Amino acid sequence: METPYSELRRCVAEAVGRVFALVGVEVDYASLENLIQEPPRPEFGDLAIPLPRVSRGLTEKCREVVSAIGELGGECIEKVECVGSYLNIWLRSSYLARILGRALATSRGSYGIPEKSTPKRVVVEFVSANPVHPLHIGSGRNAVLGDFIARAHELLGDIVERRYYVNDLGLQVAYLLYGYIKLSKPRAPPSMKDDHFLGLIYAATSILADIARLRKKLEHLTGDEAGEARRELDTLIGDLLRIRSRVPDVVEALTKSLSQVEDVDQEVRALSLAMESCDPTIVEVHREVVDRVLIGIRQTLERLGVVFDRWDYESELVRSGLVREVVEMSRNSEFITYYKNAPALDLGRLANDAVRSELGIPKSLEIPPLILARSDGTTLYTTRDIAYTIKKFREFNADKVYNVIAVEQTLPQAQLKLALYALGFYKEARSLVHYAYEIVNVKGFAMSGRRGRYITVDEILDTLIARARELARSRGVEISDEIALKIARSAFKYIMLSVSPKKTLVFDPEQAVEVKSGTATYVQYTYARANSILSKYGREPDFNGVGGDGLVGKRRELALLIARFPEILRKVVLELTPEDMVSYLNKLSEIFNSWYDTDPVLTEPDEQLRNLKLLLVYGTKVVIENSFKLLGLDVVERI
């Protein structure tokens, strides 16, 4: 279906094109339409065309264009003006009102939502944070972006599955498990969630191992090197003290227990091996500690409104034999090689220009061989990821699989694609998308999961909830838990979505909890205002009874913005750029609020004009609703 904005652009292009032809410049309407742009300021009209782009020398003929447009302007153009090298165009109010009214009347609540085509089957794997600590804001960004991708596909009518890869093998989990066993499966204090509690145990164990290692090393160091090591030691002890201030008993018991161990690292490595071989003496406690963390993570995700369809345990993947199968296939592959005496795939040889371009891998990215297994026979992360990717495609019969993973994993993700290709999974290799995002930095704070230095999603949500309550109370209103959570999580998500995923996001905890312009709350407030007007009006606006010359000033700006919405949404859905939607919502809310303040709707005596105003209110409401559906934000009827 044609969008109102493309309709009006075509109308303008045709009218202007006819006039250009009259002054001797022939140009086809389609290319003229592409040259139409939005002026930077309202004084420059609703639309504008840079004349030199159309044809050299056209600027000089602009006066003739102006005088000719009166008769040939057609139904859409009110007037045009020449300013500098631009032709500025004002649309006829009645025309703009009519096409906007028709578009909204046709689609109502689904205004802007793309037409469904043949549904695709799409898997989005995201978050997949290691089960060793609570979700921090970095994982929060992943959760919000991944859910956005899933929602974008759902909006297109695709069938989407959300999967979480539980990385329950590897040294990180081994450290947690080690500490957990040494402490004889401790319970969390009543006020603390399990994932927060176990995250502290993980960090304390990891730090104690680091300290022991460093102390040993220090015995052989002198001079500058010794000084540096001592400073590092001080930092570690500082981190440990911070953890002790939260769980004193745990840290004391753990310190005492580990001080009697000759080589913690060696024991942890042994434990890791035992985990991977499903050693019956630990298999139960291993699963127990992982699941305790996962329950906490799942609660956090539920607070965010992010729900997964599948939780895939890495240990089960290994046990299923699929990983072994991948290694076997590799051994029979023509790309098998031995690198540093370990079995590997020579992906560099595979990655010629043709294959790279087929898989979307940059030419300049150097691809080292992918080592498949350690000398002890255990497999490596990327090897397992090959198996997991095959599993994701198979189990869901997927047309497309997204891996939402930090940009720092660009190389392993490229290797993953190439490995699939090398093993004959051509379609899978082509249909796998690494949706890369940059990390989150906290202002004045170096995050580290291993050191227990992070800001959790839970604490941000708690602070935001408290802040929302406080604000409501200051206005004499009590808000429900549900509303408070909706305000809080939307505020958090909005921040996560507002910066281009490829850019580092600087998170300022002080700013994050402020509720003002440019936040989700601001947009929610805008929605509540629009909603309030419409519910007081009590019935649907009369979409056909609009017209006249009412679209001036802010009303006109708002109408144009609403008219542009379907194109914006489409672009955001196809290009997966949530930040564009955020910018749009900020602009829309700003214009709406500014208009709202000076131009009453319900008391408007002129019926046609009132209908027009109601159309704008209705349009704003629907646009916010549908944007929120895409971004995973919550609208609130009252705030």
Added chain:
RNA sequence: GGGCCCGUAGCUCAGCCAGGACAGAGUGCCGGCCUUCUAAGCCGGUGGUCCCGGGUUCAAAUCCCGGCGGGCCCGCCA
């Protein structure tokens, strides 16, 4: 050393891919607006060598080349 990304107002960011008007928001700071549809709002003021240097163009924050600064990757870690 090689590769990728980023550099725009004190701070956080749009705009760059598809070049176009005196470069836009938010925040901060200063001042004003609640007998009128929700003041979590609105209005006004303040604030910029678009990292630097060349080039292409009628026109460069945007494209090209060369620098500088910051981040990440180049593990038998994940």
